[in-house]
Amino acid sequence: xxxxxxxxxxxxxxxxxxxxxxxxxxxxYAGQISLGHAAFMGIGAYxxxxxxxxxGFSFWxxxxxxxxxxxxxGAVLAIPCLRxxxxxxxxxxxxxxxxxxxTFLYVPFFGAGMGIGGINPPSLFGKExxxxxxxxxxxxxxxxxxxLDRWLIRSWIGLAWAALRExxxxxxxxxxxxxxxxxxxFTLGSAIAGLAGSLYAHFxxxxxxxNFNFGQSIVILSMVVFGGLGTLRGPIMxxxxxxxLPEISRPAMEYRTLLYGLLLLxxxxxxxxxxxxxxxxxxxxxxxxxxxxxxxxx
Amino acid sequence: xxxxxxxxxxxxxxxxxxxxxxxLEVRAGEILGVxxxxxxxxxxxxxxxxxxxxxxxxxxxxxxxxxxxxxxHEIAHRGIARxxxxxxxxPTLSLTDNVLVAxxxxxxxxxxxxxxxxxxxxxLEASHRLLDRVGMVSGHERQAGxxxxxxxxxxxIARALALxxxxxxxxxxxxGLRHEESQQLLELIRRLSQEGITVVLIEHNMPIVMGVCQxxxxxxxxxxxxxxxxxxxxxxxxxxxxxxxxxxTQSTGC
Numbered sequence: 001x002x003x004x005x006x007x008x009x010x011x012x013x014x015x016x017x018x019x020x021x022x023x024x025x026x027x028x029y030a031g032q033i034s035l036g037h038a039a040f041m042g043i044g045a046y047x048x049x050x051x052x053x054x055x056g057f058s059f060w061x062x063x064x065x066x067x068x069x070x071x072x073x074g075a076v077l078a079i080p081c082l083r084x085x086x087x088x089x090x091x092x093x094x095x096x097x098x099x100x101x102x103t104f105l106y107v108p109f110f111g112a113g114m115g116i117g118g119i120n121p122p123s124l125f126g127k128e129x130x131x132x133x134x135x136x137x138x139x140x141x142x143x144x145x146x147x148l149d150r151w152l153i154r155s156w157i158g159l160a161w162a163a164l165r166e167x168x169x170x171x172x173x174x175x176x177x178x179x180x181x182x183x184x185x186f187t188l189g190s191a192i193a194g195l196a197g198s199l200y201a202h203f204x205x206x207x208x209x210x211n212f213n214f215g216q217s218i219v220i221l222s223m224v225v226f227g228g229l230g231t232l233r234g235p236i237m238x239x240x241x242x243x244x245l246p247e248i249s250r251p252a253m254e255y256r257t258l259l260y261g262l263l264l265l266x267x268x269x270x271x272x273x274x275x276x277x278x279x280x281x282x283x284x285x286x287x288x289x290x291x292x293x294x295x296x297x298x
Numbered sequence: 299x300x301x302x303x304x305x306x307x308x309x310x311x312x313x314x315x316x317x318x319x320x321x322l323e324v325r326a327g328e329i330l331g332v333x334x335x336x337x338x339x340x341x342x343x344x345x346x347x348x349x350x351x352x353x354x355x356x357x358x359x360x361x362x363x364x365x366x367x368x369x370x371h372e373i374a375h376r377g378i379a380r381x382x383x384x385x386x387x388x389p390t391l392s393l394t395d396n397v398l399v400a401x402x403x404x405x406x407x408x409x410x411x412x413x414x415x416x417x418x419x420x421x422l423e424a425s426h427r428l429l430d431r432v433g434m435v436s437g438h439e440r441q442a443g444x445x446x447x448x449x450x451x452x453x454x455i456a457r458a459l460a461l462x463x464x465x466x467x468x469x470x471x472x473x474g475l476r477h478e479e480s481q482q483l484l485e486l487i488r489r490l491s492q493e494g495i496t497v498v499l500i501e502h503n504m505p506i507v508m509g510v511c512q513x514x515x516x517x518x519x520x521x522x523x524x525x526x527x528x529x530x531x532x533x534x535x536x537x538x539x540x541x542x543x544x545x546x547t548q549s550t551g552c
Binding site: 151152154155156157158159160162163166167169170171172173174175176177178181 | 348349350369370371374375379380382386387388389390391395398399400402403405406407411412413414415416417457460461
């Protein structure tokens with residue numbers, strides 16, 4: 001029987017897996033750097049929390065609307081991101097994060113600094129679901145997201161994103177509407193992050209603006225980069241390892257921001273593809289064992 | 299029949315006039331060469347046609363439809379394909395995937411179609427055939443970034459052909475190629491022209507220009523200074539002064 005503590009840790013990791021996969025759509029597949037991803041997690045969380053506490057929604061519709069709203073806002077905020085590249089895109093997305101956090105912090109409707117509490121866990125057939133039940137729910141969402149990812153990668157959308165990532169101008173010349181596919185990536189990635197935010201809110205039962213700040217965005221980004229940007233297995237592995245680390249090691253928890261920052265620096269220098277990325281040490285070693293050349297992007 | 303009509307095309311960058319009142323036409327089925335010294339505005343011309351940026355003044359008509367100011371993907375959908383002066387295949391994608399990206403132009407515009415699987419038997423076969431067509435018969439799964447320059451250029455042409463273009467714009471396709479590779483390129487261009495594709499070529503390599511172009515347009519400092527068949531252009535004193543006289547002694551493809 002799984003201990004209550006273990007289940008809690010697994011749920012936390014599970015939510016991070018969803019977040020990492022959602023960011024991977026924007027940054028890994030479509031190649032658009034986003035340093036403000038936690039903003040959409042927050043939008044989803046607050047939407048779900050408000051619908052539940054102020055509008056009497058039950059979890060299930062609140063959860064879906066949270067994803068929808070986060071996706072919509074993602075689509076709208078993608079517009080200022082369209083014409084800027086790389087460095088400027090990084091700054092723009094950072095700015096978005098700060099603005100969204102500030103909105104939650106200073107607008108009384110969102111509960112300001114005190115946040116929102118009393119966000120009860122979901123109920124099924126009138127009974128509040130147990131912790132293991134919630135873990136099952138998170139697991140179910142993860143499975144759906146993975147299936148969606150695989151479908152996207154294998155479709156023309158995935159190919160368009162790959163071209164966009166490699167060379168935006170050449171992609172346009174080959175018939176790809178660059179604007180449309182960028183917005184699509186931001187919309188989907190934000191929507192899924194919103195769903196994760198809703199799960200987060202109903203799991204923690206209270207949320208505060210600081211939960212969705214720039215630091216949180218960096219945590220999510222570290223997981224994606226650590227595991228391997230652009231692959232499916234990478235962000236999952238990154239979320240598991242970096243999600244479990246603060247639970248296993250108290251110093252890691254306290255110095256988390258420092259640790260993740262250092263990790264990002266080291267990764268960029270020695271393994272920019274991430275631990276499980278295509279050209280990483282582990283991936284090449286694995287392929288060498290299996291006797292074949294470097295793999296193509298899956 | 300006139301395929302492409304350019305009238306009074308003007309493009310200014312920060313005070314520098316890259317194209318000044320350029321008027322020319324491209325006839326269906328021909329191989330047109332655009333030549334001129336460096337900085338003459340040739341690539342800017344291509345960039346205006348393909349929608350990388352809009353012209354400041356003037357019109358570009360393709361099959362009678364005004365296309366100036368349209369975005370690159372819209373131009374590609376209308377059947378105008380291009381290669382780049384500094385070759386830029388998608389580096390970490392395989393050769394097949396590079397061509398597949400362009401082949402997918404039929405699917406990208408519609409949401410439903412774009413969600414279907416990309417690597418179908420039909421699409422993969424089409425990609426392999428296009429690579430064969432430009433003379434690349436093996437190694438289709440290599441990463442494009444690992445190719446030598448000559449093959450990268452051929453890959454770009456295969457990719458452009460995947461758009462099923464009626465007009466192919468080649469920007470200095472022989473740049474950096476050895477003599478033998480240039481000859482193969484000449485053959486390829488001739489073959490494509492025979493298959494009915496109209497080709498416009500920006501080139502510095504005079505043997506290629508004289509060898510394959512049926513008509514030439516000469517630009518110098520953004521202005522069109524001459525137009526006509528290669529023999530006449532070679533004799534044109536203005537052209538000689540602007541370009542051939544000073545440039546022809548330089549190596550034409552090492």
